[in-house]
Amino acid sequence: MAKDYSKEIRTIKALKSTTAPVLNGDLSDNVWAKAQKEKDFRQPEGKELSKAKTEVMTCWTSSALYIGMICYEPDMKKIKRKYMEPADRFTWKYGTDEIELFITPNYENPEVGYFHFVVSAGGQIYQKYHRRIGANSFPKRIYDIKVATKEFDDRWQAEPAPNYL
Numbered sequence: 001m002a003k004d005y006s007k008e009i010r011t012i013k014a015l016k017s018t019t020a021p022v023l024n025g026d027l028s029d030n031v032w033a034k035a036q037k038e039k040d041f042r043q044p045e046g047k048e049l050s051k052a053k054t055e056v057m058t059c060w061t062s063s064a065l066y067i068g069m070i071c072y073e074p075d076m077k078k079i080k081r082k083y084m085e086p087a088d089r090f091t092w093k094y095g096t097d098e099i100e101l102f103i104t105p106n107y108e109n110p111e112v113g114y115f116h117f118v119v120s121a122g123g124q125i126y127q128k129y130h131r132r133i134g135a136n137s138f139p140k141r142i143y144d145i146k147v148a149t150k151e152f153d154d155r156w157q158a159e160p161a162p163n164y165l
Contacts, residue, residue: 012038014058020066021059025123025150025157027068035059035068054099064161069099069119072155079156081122097121099158119158123149127162 013036021029035057041050053072058065073079079097103115118126125147147160 008042010038012036012056012058014060014065017059017061020061020064020161021068021159023066023146023148023159023161025148025159027070027157027159031059031066032057032068056099056101066159066161067101069158069160070155071097071099071121071157073097074154076151076153076156079121082120083124097156101160115162117145117160117162119147119149119160121149121151121156121158123147123158125160 015031015035017031017034019031021027021031037055037057039053039055041054041056042048043050052074055070057068059068060066080095081097083096098118098120100116100118103117104112113129113131116126116128116130125145127145145160145162147158149156149158151157
């Protein structure tokens, strides 16, 4: 029987930086070399590890949060880069290659709510703030978010940067 990871809470310590990484999808900036990498991600239902290796790292400056994502792919020719519908009508039904992140802004009180965003291999982004009942301390959406992606022979990389956090 497969291990159930669905209740697991994982954290990534974000590196405080005085310099922002360049948003180009490359991830070769010195900032990313110093950042903690998290790996061994799970399938969406939480029952097994992802089939392809993924690494994520974070850093922040006084004005923004930055996330670096490395998504390894055994056959880059087969990836689906973009959603067939506009990004704000996000759906899994097209099988687009993407990475999904959930960020809780208040780790000590996760009931407040969480940010949910998805980045496709083609640089499209879905974003939403899921507010818990009675929690009015955070906005419904992140309005100013930028993302850059870049492809390599064995992976695609993404750098989303929400400026609102």
